[in-house]
Amino acid sequence: MGRNTVTNSNGTLSTAEKVNKSLQKRYRAEKRFRAYGISAIAFGLLCLVVLFTDIISKGHSAFFQTYVKLDITFDPTEMGVDDPTDANQLATADYDSLIRNALKEQFPEASGRRDRRALYAVVSNGAAFTLREQLKENPQLLNQTVPMWMLADDDIDTYVKHRDDAQGDTFAGRISEKQMGWVDTLIDNNQVESRFNTTFFTSGDSREPEQAGILGALVGSLLTLVVTILLSFPIGVAAAVYLEEYAPQNKFTDFIEVNINNLAAVPSIIFGLLGLAIFIGFFEMQRSLPLVGGLVLTLMTLPTIIISSRAAIKAVPPSVRDAALGLGASKMQMVLHHVLPLAMPGMLTGAIIGFAQALGETAPLLMIGMVAFVVDIPGAITDPATALPVQIFLWSDSPERAFVERTSAAIMVLLAFLISMNTLAIWLRRRLERRW
Known part of the structure; x- marks a missing residue:
């Protein structure tokens, strides 16, 4: 018999040989699992490279x-x-x-x-x-x-x-x-x-490709995002503070938490239908306004901000709260002066990621009429406007060949904004976070 092979008198393998074979089988399974993981990552990177190559090759000439x-x-x-x-x-x-x-x-x-x-x-x-x-x-x-x-x-x-x-x-x-x-x-x-x-x-949209620009859509996206930031971040942080620091643990708060988690998974077009029914149908607000788009994106972004803010508040050690209360601080002083400053890096990270998601949304804006052909550059949140993702959607449906390269170029600009916002979120997290 070979090395490490021990047989009993009846010719069966010993316990040591069975353990060795089991270990070898496990090691082979782990190597295959690692190979599958590396292959999945490589495939994802390959798809990303192909996507960026296709977009850049079509859009750089614009x-x-x-x-x-x-x-x-x-x-x-x-x-x-x-x-x-x-x-x-x-x-x-x-x-x-x-x-x-x-x-x-x-x-x-x-x-x-x-x-x-x-x-x-x-x-x-x-x-x-x-x-x-x-x-x-x-x-x-x-x-x-x-x-x-x-x-x-x-x-x-x-x-x-x-x-x-x-x-x-x-x-x-x-x-x-x-x-x-x-x-x-x-x-x-x-x-x-x-x-x-x-x-x-420097120009707005046009039916002639050589005269078409993204400035109007870009300004419309920025105005919409400003409305979203001013509304969703304070409301989301306030809701997270209440649920974590003040709300009692009962069936009502459990019901709220379950619904917040469910809203985070609702398709974005549902929020567009909600905005169409409430803001335009009930309140009779005009279509194609950055104000209405900001309100709709606020509803869509709130669950993400609330969930990330609650996670950041939970990460603050209880000893910080106990020390503040022990030194005579009130509950509000403890939250405002100690918990929120320590949880703010995580809140900002989650909020920026949520805003980046809102910046790239198209479906809810289509439902509220921001798909309109708007040539003039909007100057306020109450001026008719479109958004950059919607502008890309409109150009992609145009028959002119020159709009193909402008569509890809607009996608490159949008990706640059999204990558910048995600990079800012990563930088803030590493710059401001504290390890306990």
Whole structure:
């Protein structure tokens, strides 16, 4: 027999051999369990890498926009302007004709009606606003011909960004071969330039992708989050203090605790239906307001804040309470001066995570009408607005190819905010927490 193998007179294994085989089997099971865990983590990280790679690869190009340089002649007769200092004349002037004339001079071979319409589509229809602002700032431009960079149309922008990726001479876009030839000519003449897309961060929503931005949705999200913070954090902390320090242990408080835990698991769209029925249906508040969105997200965030705040209060040692009461402090002084300061790091951590969750919510905001098309930047919590997650939802449903990259870019901005808030929560926990 081999080493460690001992048999009885009847040929069966001894107890020591049975124990050794059992240990070896257990060790193999533990190795397999560790391998399963490592595989699960690796698979999760792989999915995360694939997700971020896909989003970044589709969205990084949205941070750059194509511009076309044209020689613009500010003809007063063509525009219908004789006094460039008159605001009314500047507002009603025909700037599109200046852009059309510049394009016709650049490409005189576009003679047919259809060709000219395709030629005019090379430049965005919002380029006229650029000319108006330039003439408003510098009235001396009247009767002069100056080179100016005009915002390109979204289809032209897409072609310029992906023309090198096309197989041969084919391009899967919405522009014609003649438009491709005109754009290639502009590129050869150094009249096409890619610049950082400031419009994406300084403008509101638009039906034209090259003019669309996230500022309106971003301000709407921040206003909604401000309302949520101002309401949910004080109410959540006060509820947690009452339940932990003052509430008696009876069936009523047990019922409250069970319902708070249940509310934390309720789908967010239910809170949207609740807000639709109460705030809009009963109180007759207007739709698409950051105030209403903040109230709905407050209801959704409260259970998370209450649960995390109660856990932080429980973590404070009873000796702190006993010492404060023993020195003559009242119950309220003990809570305000000793328990709350020590529990605040945990409360802030849970609250920030809850706010990050509220920032990324879409379903409850859809129910209260924040899905509306809002171009203007909101200035207060009572102005119509949309939110960044809702803006992403709207853009993802748009048929234009240029909205695909802007959707991914908006997702990148939203992820940056969420990662920043979670990083802040981790930093506060490590910075302020005390170990007992």
